[in-house]
Amino acid sequence: MVIFLIVLTGCSHYAAREMSSERYLRRFLDAKENVYEDICVQMGSAYWDYYSQEGKADLATPRERFKELLMNDTLNRVVDTWYSRTALIRDSILRRRITVWHNMLTAAKVEMDPEIFDLRNRLELWLAETDDTLSIPSRNEMDSIMLRLMELRNARSKSLGFENFAEMVLEVSGIGAEWFYEFVQTIDRATAEPYAELLEELKRERGKSEIEARDIGKLFGLYYSANQGAAISVDKMDSMMKETIEGIGLEYSELNVEIVEQDLPGGIAGQSLAIRIPEDFKVVVVDDLSLYDxxxxxxxxxxxxxxxxxxxxxxxxxxxxxxxxxAYSEGMAETLARFARNDEWQKRRAGISDEDLIAQKEMLKKYMPLYLRYLLVNSMYEVLLYNDLARDHLEIWQTLDKKYLSLEGSTSRPIPFTNIIYVSYPVYVQNYLIAEVMSWQIHGTLKEKFGSGYAFDARVGGFLKEYLYSGGGLLPWQARLKKSTGRELDIKGYLSAGGLQVKE
Ligand SMILES: [Zn+2]
Known part of the structure; x- marks a missing residue:
């Protein structure tokens, strides 16, 4: 009896302690997230100044503050301890917060490493070219600094148990390296033969023995613009944007979007910034940006x-x-953009004729293998690079061109090795490919639920809010997709819908 009592007391004591420590954890994270949000707002405002040129952008202060927050020993100790026993956390929101914090702190162990932090900042400054007083090193010098940055990123990621930096990024962003390689292989297998046939057809049509990189690039460009739907003239841009958004039942004014038309640095065409979520969101675009974009x-x-x-x-x-x-946030962006290539929308709003719509669809179907394989080259480049930094980057580009586009010797698009995307948004390019599939899937669900005129159905906005927007990161992205469409990302369905045969 006595023993029983002791055990019982012990148990309840243990439970009480757990309860109180969950309470402690909640309070601890609340406080840290207040600071985190404050820095995010400061960072967003600084980037707004940077892109809109409304004020002098101070990016350094919020960066230093992020470093101080994320490298804090107590925060790291608390998150690590709780992460190791995530399954024991009763509150599901708290569980999710710990997971996301853990992902951020893992990546910070790499990106906030003093030398990596410093190299990244220097490269960003040089690449932005906004400060005339700065002496910018030669391309060769920058390339060797870029390589040094990549080597350090790899070394730090390996010390944390990852295969390389690219795989670390894929893991902390919830995509997963293994899942991603399978995704790439599925596309590769389904498009290899149709692509080879397309090349033969092009050679016959053009009377050429070889299709060159610039031909492929041109066709990709054509596909890309056809994939944006009918062209919309600049003077109709604003009213059509408003009508499209209100047509699906979203209140345009609620979006609180401030659009500024402005030249942007580094060839960027549009940049949106969530300065304070949910109430302060701004967009800067170049004035000839398409409605789709x-x-x-x-x-x-x-x-x-x-x-x-x-x-x-x-x-x-x-x-x-x-x-x-x-990939999820690009998916959300593409989901809204995709209304501009909806059949009914193009007919009713853009006034496209039936013949033109058919021609557009035929074009898209014919060149889809080329489009997808072109995106595979872009999506795999950094992954392969981080996998073997001893290899020359142009050789990697050529290997990919050969594998996916059957190009010999010439490269499809020699992107400069030192590039702002690879510095500031590392291993991000694949997200656009995933977003293409995701938005297709979500529109499929909208059509099933609301009929073929869903682009004009005011219930659609409510659906998007409830299933895709409101919960934020409460659930992992695949779970959000499953909740809204009934399944995780359906690459096989996407390929089949494009007339491509999925091979197991
Ligand atoms: Zn985007």
Whole structure:
């Protein structure tokens, strides 16, 4: 009896202690997330100044503050301890917050390493070319600094148990390296033969023995613009954007989107910034940006504006690797953009004729293997690079061109090795390919639920809010997709819908 009592007391004592420590953890994270959000807002405002040129951008202060926050020993100890027993956390929101914090702190162990932090900052400054007083090193010097940055990123990631830096990024952003390789292979297998046949057809049509890189590039460009739907003239841009968004039942004014037309540095065409989620979202675009691309940026805004989750770490601020899944936020952006290539929308709003619509569809179907394989080259480049940094980067590009595009000797698009994307948004390019599939899948569900005129159905907005926007990062991205469409990312369905045979 006595023993029984002791055990019982012990148990309840243990439970009480756990309860109180969950309470402690909640308070601890609340405080940290207040600071985190404050820095996010400061960072967003600084980037707004940077892109809109409204004020002098101070990016250094919020960066230093992020470093101080994320490298804090107590925070790391608390998160590590709780992460190791995530399954024991009773509160599911708290469980998720710990997971996201753990992802961010893992990536910070790499990106906030003093030498990596310093090299990244220096490269960003040089590449932005906004400061005339700065002496910018030669391309060769920059390339060797870029290589040094990549080597350090790899070394730090390996010390944390990852295969390399690219795999670390894929893991902390919730994509997973293994899942991603399988995704790439599925596309590769389904498109290899149709692509080879397409090349033969092109050779016959053009009377050429070889199809060159620039031909492929041109066709990719044609596909890319056809994939944006009918062209819309600049003077109709604003009204059509508003009509499209209100047509699906989203209140345009609620989106709180501030659009500034402005030249952007580094060839960027549009940039959206969630400064304070959910109430402050801004977009900068170049003035000739297509309606599709504008809707893409505003689509980012819809995701953030209608987030009601309330925990800063789950709201999807984009400043720290691991804070959310980039593929998901690109998917949300593409989901809104995709209305501009909806059949009914193109007919009713853009006035496209039936013949033109058929021609557009035929074009897209014919060149889909080329389009996808071109994106595979881009998506795999950094992954392969980080896998073997001793290899020359142009040789890697050529290997990919040969594997996916059957190009011999010439490269499809020699992207400079030192590039702002690879410095500031490492291992991000694949997110656009994933977003293409995701938006196709979500539109499929909208059609099933609301009929073929769903682009004009005011219930659609409510659906998007409830299933895709409001929860923020409460659930992992695949779970969000499953909740809204009934299944995880359906690459096989996407390929089949494009007339491509999926091979096991
Ligand atoms: Zn985007």
């Amino acid at each position: 504008r809707l893409h940026e505003v689509g980012h805004g819809a995701q953030y504006t209608f987030t009601t989750v309330g925990y800063p770490v789950l709201e999807g601020y984009e400043w720290c690797l691991g804070s959310d899944c980039g």
